[in-house]
Amino acid sequence: MSGYRFSKYIPVKQANKSGFKHLHDIFQQLILMTSGNVSEALSWLTNLDKEYELTDASYGIGDFIQDLKDKGFIKEDPGKGTLSITAKSEQDIRKSALEEIFGKLKKSKPGNHFTTHRGTGDEKSADKREFRFGDSLDQIAVTESIKNAQVNHGLNDFHLTESDLEIVENEQKSQTSTVLMIDISHSMILYGEDRITPAKKVAMALAELITKNYKKDTLDIIVFGNDAWIIKVKDLPYLQVGPYHTNTVAGLELAMDILRRKRNTNKHIFMITDGKPSCLKLPDGQYYKNSNGLDKYIVEKCYNMAAYARKLHIPITTFMIAQDPYLQAFIGKFTESNKGKAIYTGLKGLGDMIIHDYTNNRKKRI
Numbered sequence: 001m002s003g004y005r006f007s008k009y010i011p012v013k014q015a016n017k018s019g020f021k022h023l024h025d026i027f028q029q030l031i032l033m034t035s036g037n038v039s040e041a042l043s044w045l046t047n048l049d050k051e052y053e054l055t056d057a058s059y060g061i062g063d064f065i066q067d068l069k070d071k072g073f074i075k076e077d078p079g080k081g082t083l084s085i086t087a088k089s090e091q092d093i094r095k096s097a098l099e100e101i102f103g104k105l106k107k108s109k110p111g112n113h114f115t116t117h118r119g120t121g122d123e124k125s126a127d128k129r130e131f132r133f134g135d136s137l138d139q140i141a142v143t144e145s146i147k148n149a150q151v152n153h154g155l156n157d158f159h160l161t162e163s164d165l166e167i168v169e170n171e172q173k174s175q176t177s178t179v180l181m182i183d184i185s186h187s188m189i190l191y192g193e194d195r196i197t198p199a200k201k202v203a204m205a206l207a208e209l210i211t212k213n214y215k216k217d218t219l220d221i222i223v224f225g226n227d228a229w230i231i232k233v234k235d236l237p238y239l240q241v242g243p244y245h246t247n248t249v250a251g252l253e254l255a256m257d258i259l260r261r262k263r264n265t266n267k268h269i270f271m272i273t274d275g276k277p278s279c280l281k282l283p284d285g286q287y288y289k290n291s292n293g294l295d296k297y298i299v300e301k302c303y304n305m306a307a308y309a310r311k312l313h314i315p316i317t318t319f320m321i322a323q324d325p326y327l328q329a330f331i332g333k334f335t336e337s338n339k340g341k342a343i344y345t346g347l348k349g350l351g352d353m354i355i356h357d358y359t360n361n362r363k364k365r366i
Contacts, residue, residue, distance in 0.1 A: 023054060023064045024073075028093050031085060032197050036238035038074055038083040090234050094208040097201040131165035141166040177218045177262035179255040180206060180270045184223045184239065185246040187275035195321060196241050199272050206270075207233045220258050224251030226279055226287060230258075245279035245289050249298075252305040252316075259314055267314045274321040276330060277302050294330055302330075306338035316340040 026048065030041035042065065049055050055064070068074045073089040076082070085093075128141055148164040180203055188196040203221055210219045211233075222230050225244025228251040251271070259267040277298045280288045290298065309316055316338045320331045328344055335342040 019059065020064060020067050023061075024068075025096075026054070027064075027068075028096050031089075031093065032200055032237055033194065035240045036085060038085060042083075085237065087234070090237060093237055094204040094233070097204040098208040098212075100201065100205070128166045128168055131162055131167055135167050139167045141168045175216045175264045176214070176266040176268060177220075177259055177264040178206075178210070178268050178270065179220045179222060179258055181228075181251045181255055181272065182221065182223045182239070183246060183251075183271075183273035183275060184225050184241050185244045185275050185278075186241060187246070188241045195274050196239065200236050200239050202272065204233070204236050207236070218262060218264070220255075222251060222254050222258075224248065224254075226250075227281065228254040230254070245287075245291065246273065246275045246277050247279040247281065247287075248273070248277040249280055249301045249305055252302075252309065256305075256309055256312060256314060260312070267312075269309065269314060269316045270319070271316060272319045272321070276322075276327050294326065299330060302334055303337045306334050306340070310338045310340075318342045320344045 023045065027041060027045055030044050031038070034040040034044070042061070045054075045064075046061050049061055055061060065074075069076070072086055073092065074083050075086050077084065128144065131140070144166040145160065145164050148166065149158060149160045152161075152164055153159055182199050182203055184196065188199070207219055207221070210217050219233075220230060221233065221236070222228050223239065224247055225242050226247050228247065231239070248271075252269070255269050259269070276294055278289060278291045278295070280298050280301060282288055288297070306316060316335070317340055318331055318335060320328060320342060322328075323344075331342050331344070
């Protein structure tokens with residue numbers, strides 16, 4: 001008789017189930033969720049082990065903790081007796097985030113990002129042209145030039161003239177200064193939904209990508225709640241959401257202030273947010289807050305900042321991870337004011353779109 005026959009599911013024991021790497025992958029995720037709190041992450045891991053039998057008699061949680069210490073991923077404070085992750089662990093988490101988020105994408109050539117324009121860069125292209133006054137000698141295509149001389153003058157009267165010379169074009173490389181803005185307002189963990197952990201992963205992956213592949217570029221990371229401030233790459237695993245409103249204007253002001261001091265022609269702002277702007281800092285230092293709907297006064301300030309960024313030739317790419325139609329309409333008008341880009345998305349695939357948009361916007365602005 002044709003059809004399906006169902007039987008009781010018996011889970012298959014995974015190879016190396018209790019090994020260091022398997023536990024370490026889980027531990028890295030927990031470290032991000034606990035904002036770098038090693039003791040809490042290990043406590044969660046222990047509970048997961050009890051429920052899902054992650055370890056066996058040959059390798060337990062105690063063995064894993066000792067390996068973390070021996071391999072230099074965590075360290076113990078002798079005075080306080082507390083555990084913390086090391087610089088090695090921070091870098092390993094960034095590499096893991098890079099692989100998780102961007103691993104399926106095609107790798108670009110390390111350190112290079114080409115424009116559609118020719119210049120005096122150090123990377124040869126396949127394109128050739130005739131010699132022009134001002135071309136440097138190292139641009140001459142010797143083989144092609146000699147061939148031209150043979151064709152034009154013959155072997156019996158061989159000589160090389162200016163009209164015989166061919167020049168190999170040099171690609172002009174662009175360098176980009178990027179500011180990544182991360183919303184750390186309370187809505188990033190509202191209703192029990194963790195949105196800040198994926199946002200941290202994206203930030204770490206982008207930082208690792210630029211550090212490894214685009215070494216001439218710059219990346220600054222800022223967070224914004226009631227105010228905005230700069231954080232370092234090494235601080236990302238410890239990033240926490242606060243009891244903040246969303247001061248988008250403060251974040252944009254700080255981002256543009258950073259980019260104004262950069263000498264690179266290409267500048268870009270990436271903003272990851274899931275909430276509406278709900279806060280402004282007034283000239284007297286007081287905060288104007290309104291979480292009920294879209295406050296016209298706050299919204300207009302955001303539009304003005306977007307337009308000002310456009311005047312400075314700074315495009316803004318906004319990753320909107322809320323699905324509310326009225327908030328999406330706000331982001332649409334905000335993007336129109338800047339002539340930038342808006343991507344309306346859930347958290348799934350956020351990293352893919354960031355890297356896709358990043359590589360496609362590294363065109364030299366003339």
